Amino acid sequence: MADFGADEPSCTSESPEPEERASEDRSLLHQRLAIRELIDTEVSYLHMLRLCASDIRGRLQQLPPGDLDVLFSNIDDIIQVSGRFLQGLQETACHGEEEQARLIGNLFLEFQEEFEQVYKIYCANYDQALLLVKAYQKDPELQKSIQGIIEAAVPQAGPSGLSFLLVIPLQRITKFPLLLQKILENTPMDASAHPVLQRATSALQDVNSSINEYKMRKEVALKYTKVEQLSLRERLARINTHTLSKKTTRLSQLLKQEAGLVPRTEDKEFDDLEERFQWVSLCVTELKSNVAAYMDNLEAFLCFRPHEWIVDIPGGPAEQYCSLAKDLHLEALLQFKQRLKGLVWEPLCSLARALAGPRNLIKKRLDKLLDFERVEEKLLDVGSVTYEEQAARHTYQALNSLLVAELPRFNQLVTQWLGQILRTFVVLQKELAEEALRRAESSVALLPHHHIPEPDFQKLLEHTLDQNSGQLRSFQENFEKVLPPPTTQPLLPGSEYQLQALLTRYAPGKLYQVTSNISGTATLDLTLPRGQIVAVLQNKDTKGNNSRWLVDTGGHRGYVPAGKLQPYHHTLPRERELRGQTGVHEDYWLPPPEPTQPSVPTVPTTAQVVAVYPFVARSTHELSLQAGQPVTILEAQDKKGNPEWSLVEVNGHRGYVPSNFLARTPSPTPWGWSLSS
Amino acid sequence: MSWIPFKIGQPKKQIIPKTVERDFEREYGKLQQLEEQTKRLQKDMKKSTDADLAMSKSAVKISLDLLSNPLCEQDQDFLDMVTALDTAMKRMDAFNQEKVNQIQKTVIEPLKKFGSVFPSLNMAVKRREQALQDYRRLQAKVEKYEEKEKTGPVLAKLHQAREELRPVREDFEAKNKQLLDEMPRFYGSRLDYFQPSFESLIRAQVVYYSEMHKIFGDLTQQLDQPGHSDEQRERENEAKLSELRALSIVADD
Numbered sequence: 001m002a003d004f005g006a007d008e009p010s011c012t013s014e015s016p017e018p019e020e021r022a023s024e025d026r027s028l029l030h031q032r033l034a035i036r037e038l039i040d041t042e043v044s045y046l047h048m049l050r051l052c053a054s055d056i057r058g059r060l061q062q063l064p065p066g067d068l069d070v071l072f073s074n075i076d077d078i079i080q081v082s083g084r085f086l087q088g089l090q091e092t093a094c095h096g097e098e099e100q101a102r103l104i105g106n107l108f109l110e111f112q113e114e115f116e117q118v119y120k121i122y123c124a125n126y127d128q129a130l131l132l133v134k135a136y137q138k139d140p141e142l143q144k145s146i147q148g149i150i151e152a153a154v155p156q157a158g159p160s161g162l163s164f165l166l167v168i169p170l171q172r173i174t175k176f177p178l179l180l181q182k183i184l185e186n187t188p189m190d191a192s193a194h195p196v197l198q199r200a201t202s203a204l205q206d207v208n209s210s211i212n213e214y215k216m217r218k219e220v221a222l223k224y225t226k227v228e229q230l231s232l233r234e235r236l237a238r239i240n241t242h243t244l245s246k247k248t249t250r251l252s253q254l255l256k257q258e259a260g261l262v263p264r265t266e267d268k269e270f271d272d273l274e275e276r277f278q279w280v281s282l283c284v285t286e287l288k289s290n291v292a293a294y295m296d297n298l299e300a301f302l303c304f305r306p307h308e309w310i311v312d313i314p315g316g317p318a319e320q321y322c323s324l325a326k327d328l329h330l331e332a333l334l335q336f337k338q339r340l341k342g343l344v345w346e347p348l349c350s351l352a353r354a355l356a357g358p359r360n361l362i363k364k365r366l367d368k369l370l371d372f373e374r375v376e377e378k379l380l381d382v383g384s385v386t387y388e389e390q391a392a393r394h395t396y397q398a399l400n401s402l403l404v405a406e407l408p409r410f411n412q413l414v415t416q417w418l419g420q421i422l423r424t425f426v427v428l429q430k431e432l433a434e435e436a437l438r439r440a441e442s443s444v445a446l447l448p449h450h451h452i453p454e455p456d457f458q459k460l461l462e463h464t465l466d467q468n469s470g471q472l473r474s475f476q477e478n479f480e481k482v483l484p485p486p487t488t489q490p491l492l493p494g495s496e497y498q499l500q501a502l503l504t505r506y507a508p509g510k511l512y513q514v515t516s517n518i519s520g521t522a523t524l525d526l527t528l529p530r531g532q533i534v535a536v537l538q539n540k541d542t543k544g545n546n547s548r549w550l551v552d553t554g555g556h557r558g559y560v561p562a563g564k565l566q567p568y569h570h571t572l573p574r575e576r577e578l579r580g581q582t583g584v585h586e587d588y589w590l591p592p593p594e595p596t597q598p599s600v601p602t603v604p605t606t607a608q609v610v611a612v613y614p615f616v617a618r619s620t621h622e623l624s625l626q627a628g629q630p631v632t633i634l635e636a637q638d639k640k641g642n643p644e645w646s647l648v649e650v651n652g653h654r655g656y657v658p659s660n661f662l663a664r665t666p667s668p669t670p671w672g673w674s675l676s677s
Numbered sequence: 678m679s680w681i682p683f684k685i686g687q688p689k690k691q692i693i694p695k696t697v698e699r700d701f702e703r704e705y706g707k708l709q710q711l712e713e714q715t716k717r718l719q720k721d722m723k724k725s726t727d728a729d730l731a732m733s734k735s736a737v738k739i740s741l742d743l744l745s746n747p748l749c750e751q752d753q754d755f756l757d758m759v760t761a762l763d764t765a766m767k768r769m770d771a772f773n774q775e776k777v778n779q780i781q782k783t784v785i786e787p788l789k790k791f792g793s794v795f796p797s798l799n800m801a802v803k804r805r806e807q808a809l810q811d812y813r814r815l816q817a818k819v820e821k822y823e824e825k826e827k828t829g830p831v832l833a834k835l836h837q838a839r840e841e842l843r844p845v846r847e848d849f850e851a852k853n854k855q856l857l858d859e860m861p862r863f864y865g866s867r868l869d870y871f872q873p874s875f876e877s878l879i880r881a882q883v884v885y886y887s888e889m890h891k892i893f894g895d896l897t898q899q900l901d902q903p904g905h906s907d908e909q910r911e912r913e914n915e916a917k918l919s920e921l922r923a924l925s926i927v928a929d930d
Contacts, residue, residue: 221925279747286742294735301728306721309714310875313868317875324879339907347914354921357928406926413924415748417917419758422743423900424910426762430893436886444883447876457880461783464873469790472870475863476794482801482852 024188031186032097035104038179039093042086045172049079051153052165059149062142070132071166073125077118078169085111101187105196108180109203116207119173120214126170127219133162173211177204217402220395221357224364246371253370270400273407274362280414281355287418288348291425295345298337302329320443332435336428343424351417358410361403368396477641498554499533505552506535507613509658512551512565526551526558533568534560539616609633609648612663623648623655631662692816693809693853701853704860705802711867712795719788726777726785733773740766758900765896769889776885783877791870794863805856808849815842 053075057068085107092103136142150161158164180201187194307325310318371392378389444450449457502511514532518525528534534551541548541559549562609632611625625631631648638645638656646659691698740763743749749756819842822835905913921927 218925276748276751279751283743283746283748286746287739290735290739290742294732294739297728297732297735301725301732304721304725304728306718306725309718309721311714312711313871316868316872317879318871321875321879324882343907343910343914347918350914350918351921354918354927358926360928361926402926406924410921410924410926413917413921415752415755417914417921419755420913420917422758422762423897425739426765426893426896426900430890430897433886433890433893437883437890440879440883440886443879447879448872449876454880454884457877461873461877465783465787468787468870468873471866472790472794475859475866476797478855478859479794479797479801482804482855 027186031183034182034186039089042089046082046086048168053079055153056150067132071129073122078122081114081118098191098193101193102196105193105200108200112203112207116210120211122169123211124215124218129166174208177201180204216398220398221402224361249374250367250370253374270404276411277358277407280411283418284351284355288352291345291348302333305329317447320446324440324443327439328436332439336432339428344421347421361399365399365403368392368399372396501554502533502535507661510535511568512536513568515564515566518560518564524558526556526560539618609662611661613661615657615661617655621656623650623653623657625657692813701857707864708860715788715792719785722785726780730777733770737766737770761896761899765892768892772885772888776881779881780878784874787874801856805852808852811845812849815845
């Protein structure tokens with residue numbers, strides 16, 4: 001019967017030839033057999049799955065539970081889907097044969113989506129499961145016990161036990177297109193089932209290629225997302241001719257692109273995604289470092305605790321401030337810091353870490369793109385490429401499709417999370433303020449002026465502060481009135497008279513006392529005993545020597561070394577004041593002159609004043625005066641507020657002079673002065 | 678031969694009574710402590726306000742950098758949120774500056790002024806000490822002459838020594854009295870002096886925190902953030918992280 005065929009050109013279309021009918025019958029038989037095979041194998045498949053899931057998995061208790069998950073993955077889901085599928089298959093058996101074929105086709109189309117979802121996970125995980133199995137094989141004890149369990153349940157598993165079982169789902173999903181193909185081949189073209197079956201077959205083929213692609217993406221992601229921490233030595237070890245040539249090839253490709261020699265593969269969709277990724281990445285990085293700076297500053301602020309220096313100012317606002325500041329530092333702000341750390345800082349760190357994976361993949365994609373372009377070029381030139389080059393193409397495509405698929409979601413998630421973090425930051429600030437105000441409530445109520453509104457309080461405060469600083473000034477002045485002790489040089493006997501004589505002619509500021517015996521050597525030098533009072537006429541000699549001063553002893557004039565002189569403070573008048581206070585006192589010397597009132601000239605700054613006595617400036621701040629010289633007073637006190645010195649101007653020169661050397665015209669002040677005011 | 682009384686081992690003669698010396702040291706001691714505290718308080722206050730300003734500036738930088746990110750051009754919601762945040766931060770910075778200025782004027786300046794009295798005080802105490810030394814020396818001299826045989830020259834020298842002593846002793850006593858009067862007054866003045874500053878300090882803080890509460894409260898409302906607890910927020914963060922990790926392109930760390 002084999003050679004009958006369509007040799008005769010004429011054929012009657014009414015009744016098919018017996019040979020054709022026979023072959024038709026054969027096809028129909030094969031179809032029925034194929035359908036039978038489909039259903040039977042599905043039954044045994046499901047049975048095996050159930051065996052694995054319950055008996056075997058249940059008995060492999062010596063393995064850690066994490067391992068079991070890796071080994072069996074989502075087998076339960078597969079069982080569930082397959083169970084329903086089988087039920088559907090068995091229901092089709094009720095119908096006629098042609099109907100059945102069509103229904104089966106439809107059933108596959110119905111389950112296409114679910115198969116893809118369930119099997120892709122299992123398949124992608126399969127490699128890892130195999131790794132585990134290999135690891136077990138290395139341990140003979142473990143291997144033996146596993147083998148024992150498997151053989152008890154599934155004798156036909158044979159020596160390769162676990163891996164034999166685990167590969168079954170993979171085998172099943174790849175079998176489907178083949179089974180369908182067989183049914184399709186044996187279905188007449190004009191049957192209603194035919195187009196359905198055709199669609200079903202290609203659908204299952206699509207499922208398989210989707211599963212493959214998914215698996216490849218996962219592999220690629222796993223390979224390239226890890227940022228490897230390599231030491232320098234390891235990096236160097238990695239460099240070999242192969243990697244070097246890869247890199248140089250990529251570089252030259254990049255250069256060719258930059259130079260415009262080779263068109264760059266423009267992928268607008270990817271470029272947009274990458275751009276957005278870069279912005280998102282920048283946002284996270286900047287925010288993280290800004291928050292770090294903010295937290296550092298907060299830390300620094302918490303370091304300083306001025307309230308700890310407020311000791312012994314009992315009662316009142318000082319104490320309240322102390323306790324409030326302590327509260328804020330130790331509780332409110334500390335809490336704020338901790339919440340900030342947990343709810344803002346740490347999420348930002350996680351975000352920053354998550355960026356590493358995509359960043360790496362994008363970089364790798366670019367590398368692979370350059371490879372891919374070169375391969376494309378070669379393909380155009382030569383027409384064929386090596387196996388490695390094909391692999392490079394596939395890797396690029398895998399990377400590209402992976403990124404295009406997942407970057408949008410990534411970008412979106414990161415943006416959402418950023419928004420969440422920022423909102424949290426705002427809420428933390430608000431709650432800090434709430435907390436601080438709550439703690440301050442009790443203190444504020446106790447403040448003396450809490451009922452006064454702020455602007456009025458400010459005015460009151462300013463006024464009080466002014467008053468206070470005035471009071472401080474008076475304290476300061478009082479302390480400054482404690483003057484250096486009087487010179488302890490005793491007066492020589494009989495020198496009081498001489499002193500008074502000098503005082504008639506010279507200002508008190510000119511009086512100096514000899515500190516140790518001076519024996520003059522040069523012609524104009526004087527010989528003076530210790531304790532002698534002299535008046536200084538010039539603080540240098542004719543040759544400009546500053547250490548040799550011209551003095552008047554009341555009788556003689558001559559030069560003495562300046563180092564042996566010290567200013568003499570006349571204490572008589574103050575003594576007299578004291579004497580007045582302490583009562584009767586021996587009065588040894590001269591009859592007391594009129595107790596003079598301290599003459600503090602309150603001369604208006606523009607009054608014309610005259611210098612009564614000559615004055616020799618002893619430093620650059622002072623100004624020399626001649627008797628009778630008119631001067632202009634600029635300030636009637638020195639920088640410290642001491643009224644004994646006045647700032648005057650003479651002939652364009654400015655300097656300080658003793659205030660009591662000045663007199664207001666026309667009446668000169670009576671001479672007489674006192675040290676203390 | 679006049680019998681020289683056994684003088685070896687005698688402690689330095691106390692020319693001023695122990696109680697006086699003790700009083701003086703106590704009062705001065707308190708003031709020395711106060712000087713130290715005033716200095717430290719002023720320094721720490723300044724450092725604290727500087728740190729406060731730094732914190733505020735870094736908060737402003739957060740929103741400023743966000744605003745300059747190109748994401749704002751693409752995403753209207755993001756832009757709205759970041760703009761509102763930026764406005765809030767800038768306003769808070771202005772209030773913070775005001776607060777710091779207030780502190781500078783009403784706390785740090787007065788502290789400085791208070792501290793500036795101490796040099797004069799210390800100088801005055803030094804001078805009193807000098808006077809005391811002089812007093813001691815001359816007193817010793819007088820006593821030396823008093824011990825000697827009363828001859829003519831000795832009497833003359835004794836007389837002179839007494840004359841020298843008198844003004845010096847009186848000077849010391851005057852200084853001592855002056856300081857013993859002034860020091861406690863000055864010490865006591867700190868209470869009235871400082872209380873206004875601290876009141877101002879508390880008020881300034883309250884004003885600042887009130888503004889802060891209002892501004893961030895409004896912002897919270899605007900950004901429509903529900904009142905979550907900290908645990909809820911942590912869970913939200915965990916959830917987001919898991920979602921990210923579910924993507925293959927994200928490496929597991």
